[in-house]
Amino acid sequence: MTLNLDPNIPDPDGFYDELLAVHKDLSKKESDALNARLLLILANHIGDRAILSQALKAARKR
Incomplete structure (x- = not known):
């Protein structure tokens, strides 16, 4: 499984x-x-540790 970085939150403005x-x-x-x-x-x-590791790396890059 890989980290999903595509928009995936219903009503993102409401969540924000x-x-x-x-x-x-x-x-x-x-x-x-x-x-x-x-x-x-x-x-x-x-x-999922693999997903969490991918998320940490993605967050660091941004």
Whole structure:
């Protein structure tokens, strides 16, 4: 299996709005901590180490 980098989120604008809203009124430190927790939750959900490694490499390149 390979990492899907094509658009794949239904209602991406709605998701982006929700993502911004969850950060509302947080300090930079709190926002960074939320992002770290979200990343770990989603990584756990994916669970596939090969896909996670591909994602890390893709994120680093961008």
